[in-house]
Amino acid sequence: MFLSVGTTVLIIVVALVLIVVFWYIGVMNRLRQLELKVHEAESGIDVALTKRFDMLTKMLETTKGYAKHESETLEKVVKWRQGIPQNATVKEKEEFMSQLNQVASGINVVVEQYPDLKANTVFLELQSAVANTEEHLQAARRLYNANVTQINTIIVTFPQSIVANAIHMEKKAYFEAEEKKRADVEFKF
Amino acid sequence: MPNQFDVFNTKKKTAEKQTVIGMVLIGIAVILFLGMQASGSTGFLIFAIIAGIPGLIFAAKGATDFKKLSRSFKQEVVIPMFQEAIPGVQYRPDYGLSEMEVYNTEMLKRADRFHSEDFISGQLESVQFISSDVRLEERHVEHTKNGTRTYYVTYFLGRVFKFSFNKEFDGYLQVLEGGSPMSRRDFKKVKLESIDFNKKFKTFATSELSAFYVLTPDIMESIMNLEKRNPGRIGLSFTGENLYITINNNKDTFELKMFRQIDQSVVDEFRQDLMVIKDVIVAMKLNNNLFKKAPQN
Numbered sequence: 001m002f003l004s005v006g007t008t009v010l011i012i013v014v015a016l017v018l019i020v021v022f023w024y025i026g027v028m029n030r031l032r033q034l035e036l037k038v039h040e041a042e043s044g045i046d047v048a049l050t051k052r053f054d055m056l057t058k059m060l061e062t063t064k065g066y067a068k069h070e071s072e073t074l075e076k077v078v079k080w081r082q083g084i085p086q087n088a089t090v091k092e093k094e095e096f097m098s099q100l101n102q103v104a105s106g107i108n109v110v111v112e113q114y115p116d117l118k119a120n121t122v123f124l125e126l127q128s129a130v131a132n133t134e135e136h137l138q139a140a141r142r143l144y145n146a147n148v149t150q151i152n153t154i155i156v157t158f159p160q161s162i163v164a165n166a167i168h169m170e171k172k173a174y175f176e177a178e179e180k181k182r183a184d185v186e187f188k189f
Numbered sequence: 190m191p192n193q194f195d196v197f198n199t200k201k202k203t204a205e206k207q208t209v210i211g212m213v214l215i216g217i218a219v220i221l222f223l224g225m226q227a228s229g230s231t232g233f234l235i236f237a238i239i240a241g242i243p244g245l246i247f248a249a250k251g252a253t254d255f256k257k258l259s260r261s262f263k264q265e266v267v268i269p270m271f272q273e274a275i276p277g278v279q280y281r282p283d284y285g286l287s288e289m290e291v292y293n294t295e296m297l298k299r300a301d302r303f304h305s306e307d308f309i310s311g312q313l314e315s316v317q318f319i320s321s322d323v324r325l326e327e328r329h330v331e332h333t334k335n336g337t338r339t340y341y342v343t344y345f346l347g348r349v350f351k352f353s354f355n356k357e358f359d360g361y362l363q364v365l366e367g368g369s370p371m372s373r374r375d376f377k378k379v380k381l382e383s384i385d386f387n388k389k390f391k392t393f394a395t396s397e398l399s400a401f402y403v404l405t406p407d408i409m410e411s412i413m414n415l416e417k418r419n420p421g422r423i424g425l426s427f428t429g430e431n432l433y434i435t436i437n438n439n440k441d442t443f444e445l446k447m448f449r450q451i452d453q454s455v456v457d458e459f460r461q462d463l464m465v466i467k468d469v470i471v472a473m474k475l476n477n478n479l480f481k482k483a484p485q486n
Contacts, residue, residue, distance in 0.1 A: 041398075044398050135402065135405075136402060138405070139398055139399075139401040139402035139405075140398060140401070142382060142401045143397055143398055143401040145382065146380065146381065146382045146401075149382070150380070
C-alpha cells in the first residue's frame with residue numbers, strides 16, 4: 001500500500017508540528033521546574049538569614065551587659081528590625097545580609113575591647129551558633145546561585161530562549177556576597 | 190632494622206624456594222599426566238603421582254611459611270612503625286570490619302563472599318577513625334554442556350574508612366566516582382557549581398541544601414586532590430555523624446609480596462598507606478573545630 005504524495009507531506013508536517021509542540025512543552029516545563037527550584041532556594045536563603053538575624057540579636061542582647069552604647073549603635077545598622085519582609089527582593093536581601101555582616105564584625109570589635117565577654121559561656125555558644133548560621137547561609141546562597149545559573153543558561157540559549165520569551169520568563173538575579181565582608185565575619189575560636 | 194630485614198629475607202627465600210620446587214614438581218606431574226593421556230601408558234601416571242604429591246606438599250609448606258612470615262613481619266615491624274606514626278593506634282592484622290559496618294556505608298552492595306582484615310583504629314588530630322581492607326565477591330553460575338560451574342568475581346578490593354564527622358547536617362549525602370547509592374533512601378542527584386567536580390563525581394543527597402552545606406568549594410577541591418593521590422574508585426558517604434570512605438583500588442594493603450625483597454621501601458609503602466588516614470583528616474578538614482566531637486566529660 002502506497003500513500004499519495006499529499007498524504008505523505010501531511011504526515012511529515014503533522015509529525016514536525018508535534019515534535020515542535022512537545023519540545024515547546026518540554027522546555028516550558030523545565031523552565032517552570034527550575035523557577036520553582038530557584039524559589040525554593042530563595043526561601044532557603046530567607047531561613048538562613050532569619051536564623052542569622054535571630055542569633056545576632058541574641059548576641060547583641062548579651063553584649064549589652066558589657067557594652068550598652070556599642071550594642072545599641074550596632075542594632076541601628078539593621079534596616080528590618082522584625083526580620084525579612086515577605087515582598088523583599090533579592091537585592092534587598094543582599095543588603096540585609098551585608099548589614100548583618102556589619103553587625104557581626106562590630107560584635108567582633110566589641111569582643112576585643114571587652115575580653116570578659118570571651119569568658120561568658122552563653123556568648124561563646126552564640127558565637128559558635130552564628131558561625132554555623134553563616135555556613136548555612138553560604139550553602140543556601142550557593143544553591144540559589146547554582147539554580148539561577150541553570151535557569152539563566154536556558155533563558156539565554158537559542159532556541160530555548162524563544163520559549164522563555166513566549167512565557168515572559170526573565171533572567172534571575174544572583175545573590176552576591178562581597179568577599180571582603182564575608183571575610184570580616186569569620187570568628188576566631 | 191637492616192639486620193631485622195635480613196632475618197625476614199632469609200626466611201622468605203626458604204619459603205620461596207619451597208614454593209618454586211613445589212610448582213616445578215606440580216608442572217612436571219601435569220606434563221606426565223598429559224603424556225599418559227596421549228600415549229595411554231600407565232607408567233606416566235605413576236611418575237606423575239611421584240612428582241605431584243611432593244610438589245603439592247612443598248607448595249603448601251612454602252605458602253604456609255610465607256603466611257607465617259608475613260604475620261610475624263606485621264607483629265615485629267609493622268605494628269611498632271604504625272604506633273610510632275600514629276600514637277595510640279591499634280592494628281589487628283587478622284581482624285576486620287564487620288559486614289554490617291561495611292554495608293552501613295550504603296555504597297557497597299551485599300556480597301556473596303565477604304572478607305575483611307588489617308583492622309586499624311585510633312584517633313588522629315582529635316578525629317576518631319577505623320579502617321580495614323575489604324574484599325567483596327559475587328557468585329556467578331555458568332551452565333555449560335559439561336554441567337554447572339560456580340565461580341566468584343571480586344567487585345570490590347580495597348579499603349573502607351570510617352571517620353567521626355561532627356558537622357551537623359540533615360539527611361544523607363554520597364559522592365561517588367561511579368555507580369549509585371546502595372540504599373532505599375530518597376537520594377536525588379545534585380549538581381554542584383563546580384563543573385570539574387560534577388564531571389569527576391556523581392553527587393547524591395536526600396537534601397540539596399545539605400549537599401551544598403557539606404560540600405563547600407574547599408571540600409570539593411580536597412576530594413578532587415584526594416582522588417588524584419589515590420588511584421582507584423573513591424566513594425564518600427556522609428551518614429549521621431560518620432563519614433565513610435571507600436577506595437576500590439584492587440589492592441590488598443599491608444601484605445608482603447612473594448619474590449619481592451623486604452627492605453625499607455616496603456615499610457615506607459606501608460607507612461604511606463597508613464597515612465592516607467591523616468591525608469583524609471587534613472584534606473577534608475575533619476580536624477577543624479566545627480567538625481570535632483566535643484570532649485566528653
